[in-house]
Amino acid sequence: MKQYFEHYYTEKRDAIWQNALELFENRKGIDDNTIINRQIKFINNSGITGKNKYKSVDYLKQYFNTCNNNHKIKGIAEQTFYNSVLCKIN
Numbered sequence: 054m055k056q057y058f059e060h061y062y063t064e065k066r067d068a069i070w071q072n073a074l075e076l077f078e079n080r081k082g083i084d085d086n087t088i089i090n091r092q093i094k095f096i097n098n099s100g101i102t103g104k105n106k107y108k109s110v111d112y113l114k115q116y117f118n119t120c121n122n123n124h125k126i127k128g129i130a131e132q133t134f135y136n137s138v139l140c141k142i143n
Contacts, residue, residue, distance in 0.1 A: 065101045070141045073109035077116070077134060085117040112137055 072095045076088045092110050112134055119130040 062101065065099050067142055069096055069099060069101070069106075069109055070138055073113060074138050074142070077113065077138070085121070089113055089117075109138070109141075 069092075073092055076092055080088055089110055092113060093107070096106055096110070116130050116134045120127045
């Protein structure tokens with residue numbers, strides 16, 4: 054079993070959040086489920102473990118559910134997503 058330092062995992066977590074942000078910014082013309090599946094695949098390929106490894110997927114789902122159910126608050130949902138993700142990226 055390899056032992057890694059916390060810096061290694063921090064870089065992986067930052068890469069996961071950065072990927073979520075890039076998928077979100079390039080979402081035009083892409084299905085919601087495709088974006089979520091790409092994020093899940095990226096997380097699984099990163100090899101990180103933990104109970105909150107799919108937190109970025111939860112944020113994406115929350116945004117898509119809000120926008121699909123109520124188009125009036127799409128701007129607020131988008132700003133909430135940006136604020137949540139940007140505070141996670143170091």
